Amino acid sequence: xxRIQTIxxxxxxxxxxxxxxxxxxxxxxxxxxxxxHLSLVRESIKQTDRTAxxxxxxxxxxxxxxxxxxxxxxxxxxxxxxEKEGVDVLFTCQDRExxxxxxxxxxxxxxxxxxxxxxxxxxxxxxxxxxxLKLFQIIKPDIAFFGQKDAQxxxxxxxxxxxxxxxxxxxxxxxxxxxxxxxxxxxxxxxxPRQRKAALCLYQSLQIAKQAILKGQTDSLKIIHLMKxxxxxxxxxxxxxxxxxxxxxLESLSKVIKGETLIALAVYIGQVRLIDxxxx
Amino acid sequence: xxRIQTIxxxxxxxxxxxxxxxxxxxxxxxxxxxxxHLSLVRESIKQTDRTAxxxxxxxxxxxxxxxxxxxxxxxxxxxxxxEKEGVDVLFTCQDRExxxxxxxxxxxxxxxxxxxxxxxxxxxxxxxxxxxLKLFQIIKPDIAFFGQKDAQxxxxxxxxxxxxxxxxxxxxxxxxxxxxxxxxxxxxxxxxPRQRKAALCLYQSLQIAKQAILKGQTDSLKIIHLMKxxxxxxxxxxxxxxxxxxxxxLESLSKVIKGETLIALAVYIGQVRLIDxxxx
Numbered sequence: 001x002x003r004i005q006t007i008x009x010x011x012x013x014x015x016x017x018x019x020x021x022x023x024x025x026x027x028x029x030x031x032x033x034x035x036x037h038l039s040l041v042r043e044s045i046k047q048t049d050r051t052a053x054x055x056x057x058x059x060x061x062x063x064x065x066x067x068x069x070x071x072x073x074x075x076x077x078x079x080x081x082x083e084k085e086g087v088d089v090l091f092t093c094q095d096r097e098x099x100x101x102x103x104x105x106x107x108x109x110x111x112x113x114x115x116x117x118x119x120x121x122x123x124x125x126x127x128x129x130x131x132x133l134k135l136f137q138i139i140k141p142d143i144a145f146f147g148q149k150d151a152q153x154x155x156x157x158x159x160x161x162x163x164x165x166x167x168x169x170x171x172x173x174x175x176x177x178x179x180x181x182x183x184x185x186x187x188x189x190x191x192x193p194r195q196r197k198a199a200l201c202l203y204q205s206l207q208i209a210k211q212a213i214l215k216g217q218t219d220s221l222k223i224i225h226l227m228k229x230x231x232x233x234x235x236x237x238x239x240x241x242x243x244x245x246x247x248x249x250l251e252s253l254s255k256v257i258k259g260e261t262l263i264a265l266a267v268y269i270g271q272v273r274l275i276d277x278x279x280x
Numbered sequence: 281x282x283r284i285q286t287i288x289x290x291x292x293x294x295x296x297x298x299x300x301x302x303x304x305x306x307x308x309x310x311x312x313x314x315x316x317h318l319s320l321v322r323e324s325i326k327q328t329d330r331t332a333x334x335x336x337x338x339x340x341x342x343x344x345x346x347x348x349x350x351x352x353x354x355x356x357x358x359x360x361x362x363e364k365e366g367v368d369v370l371f372t373c374q375d376r377e378x379x380x381x382x383x384x385x386x387x388x389x390x391x392x393x394x395x396x397x398x399x400x401x402x403x404x405x406x407x408x409x410x411x412x413l414k415l416f417q418i419i420k421p422d423i424a425f426f427g428q429k430d431a432q433x434x435x436x437x438x439x440x441x442x443x444x445x446x447x448x449x450x451x452x453x454x455x456x457x458x459x460x461x462x463x464x465x466x467x468x469x470x471x472x473p474r475q476r477k478a479a480l481c482l483y484q485s486l487q488i489a490k491q492a493i494l495k496g497q498t499d500s501l502k503i504i505h506l507m508k509x510x511x512x513x514x515x516x517x518x519x520x521x522x523x524x525x526x527x528x529x530l531e532s533l534s535k536v537i538k539g540e541t542l543i544a545l546a547v548y549i550g551q552v553r554l555i556d557x558x559x560x
Contacts, residue, residue, distance in 0.1 A: 007445060102529070104391055105409075105443035110384045129385075137445040163385035165287060165417040249382070 001083045003090045007098075007138055010091045014052065014139055017088075022049035026141030026168075028132060031055035032072040032186035033081055036176040040145040041085050043173055052089040052139050053082050059095060061127030067271075072189045091139070098134065107133050109156045109163070115250050116152045116264055117275065120240050128153055129160050136161075136168055143169045147176075149183050151264055151277045155250055175276070177203065183276045195269045198236040202267050202276040205230040205242070209263050213280055218256045220244040223263070231267055240266035240273065247279050256280055281363045283370045287378075287418055290371045294332065294419055297368075302329035306421030306448075308412060311335035312352040312466035313361055316456040320425040321365050323453055332369040332419050333362050339375060341407030347551075352469045371419070378414065387413050389436045389443070395530050396432045396544055397555065400520050408433055409440050416441075416448055424448050429455045429463050431544055431557045435530055455556070457483065463556045475549045478516040482547050482556040485510040485522070489543050493560055498536045500524040503543070511547055520546035520553065527559050536560055 004010045017024055025044030029037050033055075044051040055078050062068035075092060082090050106126050112118075113125035136144065146154045154172045161170055176184045181203035182196075191199055205227035212223055224242050231239045244253050247262040264277035284290040297304055305324030309317050313335075324331040335358050342348035355372060362370050386406050392398075393405035416424065426434045434452045441450055456464045461483035462476075471479055485507035492503050504522050511519045524533050527542040544557035 011445075011447075103443055104389045105387065105440050106390065107385065107387050107444075110386065112384060134443075134445050137447070160385050163383055163414075164387075165291075165414050167291075167417070 001079070001087050001090055003079060003092070005092050005094070007093065010052070010089065011138055013089055017050045018140065023143070024048060024139065024141045025051045026135070026139045026144045027051065027053045028135050028144065028146075029053060029055055030057045030071065030186065031078050032074055032189065033078045034176075034184045034186060034188075036147050036149060036184040038081070038085060039176050040147060040173055041082065041087060043171070044143070044145050045086055047171075048143060050088045051086075052091060052141070053087050054091040054093070054135055054139070056091075056093050056098065056131070056135075058098075058127055058131040060099065060130055061124050063121055063123060066121070067187075067190075067273075070190065072186050098131070106130050107160065107164075109159050112152075112156045112159055112250055115252075116241060116243055116245070117266060118152065120266065125153070125156050129156065132157055133160065133164070133166075136166060141168050143171050145171050145173060148172050148277070148279075149175045149185065149275065151247075151262055151279075152250060155248065181207070183274075185274060187272050187274060190272045191269060195236055195272065198234040199267075199269045199272075199274055201231045201234045201237050202265060202274055205265065206263060206276060206278045210278060210280070213256055220252075220254050220256060223256065227263075227265065231265075234269075236269055238268040240268060281359070281367050281370055283359060283372070285372050285374070287373065290332070290369065291418055293369055297330045298420065303423070304328060304419065304421045305331045306415070306419045306424045307331065307333045308415050308424065308426075309333060309335055310337045310351065310466065311358050312354055312469065313358045314456075314464045314466060314468075316427050316429060316464040318361070318365060319456050320427060320453055321362065321367060323451070324423070324425050325366055327451075328423055330368045331366075332371055332421070333367050334371040334373070334415055334419070336371075336373050336378065336411070336415075338378075338407055338411040340379065340410055341404050343401055343403060346401070347467075347470075347553075350470065352466050378411070386410050387440065387444075389439050392432075392436045392439055392530055395525070395532075396521060396523055397546060398432065400546065405433070405436050409436065412437055413440065413444070413446075416446060421448050423451050425451050425453060427455065428452050428557070428559075429465065429555065431527075431542055431559075432530060435528065461487070463554075465554060467552050467554060470552045471549060475516050475552065478514040479547075479549045479552075479554055481511045481514045481517050482545060482554055485545065486543060486556060486558045490558060490560070493536055500532075500534050500536060503536065507543075507545065511545075514549075516549050518548040520548060 025048030027040045107129040158170045209223045227242045242265040261280040266275045305328030307320045387409040438450045507522045522545040541560040546555045
């Protein structure tokens with residue numbers, strides 16, 4: 001595995017692969033890798049000839065009061081893990097190269113960026129779209145792999161790529177969970193033991209929603225009420241949003257539509273903000 | 281010359297050129313071609329193996345009260361002219377394919393887009409950046425050719441490409457003028473004979489600025505005053521802005537700096553808004 005730290009060098013490497021006719025897979029990450037990331041890496045290795053992984057904690061997608069500085073980092077462990085998986089290129093990058101002094105250009109997906117996580121994190125998806133478009137211009141992957149845990153991110157990036165006529169295929173893969181159901185997240189590392197237990201309320205509230213729907217409930221407000229009831233039972237938990245939306249355009253749904261509905265939530269466990277979702 | 285009207289088809293054609301190792305030149309235009317456009321086309325044909333020209337009047341770069349509907353169009357004449365020049369591909373596109381229903385994605389170059397023409401035309405450069413980035417994703421040119429007449433556009437697109445790490449080179453070429461100095465513009469076709477005469481005040485005010493600077497004047501306010509005096513002599517003319525800025529970042533300059541100064545102006549001649557500029 002090559003560890004590459006400059007844009008020029010990684011462009012050259014990718015150019016070499018392309019000139020050899022190889023299909024390029026790309027997994028952009030913020031590092032502190034877990035099995036969720038690795039499921040994407042394995043998918044890329046399976047589906048493509050060459051896999052590049054980026055580890056870059058993108059400052060532009062964190063608000064001024066958010067956890068940019070606290071976000072967990074361990075690049076040497078990440079490199080070891082990726083090497084063992086058989087990744088070809090690990091791309092890391094300094095902020096001053098990604099966003100040189102006087103940086104000015106931003107990409108937005110209107111409306112889609114203002115709901116769910118975007119409502120609580122203004123500018124977050126603008127930062128995500130901008131860095132991902134930059135990485136796509138640098139790596140020029142054929143397929144880019146993203147996790148369903150960041151459901152809104154996946155919908156927005158698909159929309160961005162389609163709207164901008166970019167060539168890359170966005171491939172979205174299932175949430176990987178702990179045995180008890182907690183969705184894997186780099187932020188789980190920030191939870192204290194009691195908080196780790198409380199964090200289960202995200203998954204369990206989604207299960208409550210699923211059960212209610214299986215029993216015939218289709219009224220979004222009633223389902224959301226049941227979910228919030230479950231979350232409110234945890235002293236350490238404070239929901240940020242619980243919403244039921246169209247899985248393709250993120251518009252609010254008053255009724256659950258089979259196959260087309262995304263139930264998504266964000267919950268603060270202490271200072272740690274966690275997200276989870278299911279598609280019904 | 282191939283006339284191509286769909287994104288899919290033009291992508292395929294460009295892909296074929298690339299697979300043959302050919303260098304692709306691209307001249308994006310809004311049509312109603314004049315010698316200014318053709319100077320770019322000839323430059324592309326000289327410098328590259330294959331030249332694609334797009335003719336697309338981009339609705340997203342016109343404000344609601346602007347001249348989108350009045351903008352002159354003559355695609356058949358444009359096609360004849362381009363064929364004679366030896367262009368390989370003429371790409372035209374329906375609005376519903378460029379911006380399908382539910383289109384949401386926009387690209388912005390902050391600050392740069394808010395001065396000069398951007399101050400009078402809010403959203404204009406967002407529209408320009410968005411359509412040009414889309415066209416770059418579709419055509420994937422090695423070199424794209426733009427005219428110095430749209431000085432701010434050229435600066436913004438260079439900045440966009442640099443910030444987004446896009447591969448394309450932006451090549452900017454001199455203003456082509458009528459014998460009497462009027463900068464060529466598709467909008468000149470909208471001028472009545474008396475207006476055509478009045479329109480000379482743009483070029484002449486730039487010449488007045490140049491003469492003043494040659495005589496040692498470096499004070500921007502004094503130079504701008506001389507220029508506005510010239511424009512105000514024309515009954516039909518109403519200046520929108522007259523500004524002296526850094527040619528690289530478009531920031532206002534209180535003093536002229538040799539080699540680094542852009543003097544730019546926009547003037548309404550009746551309802552027709554014309555622009556012109558020089559670099560000192």
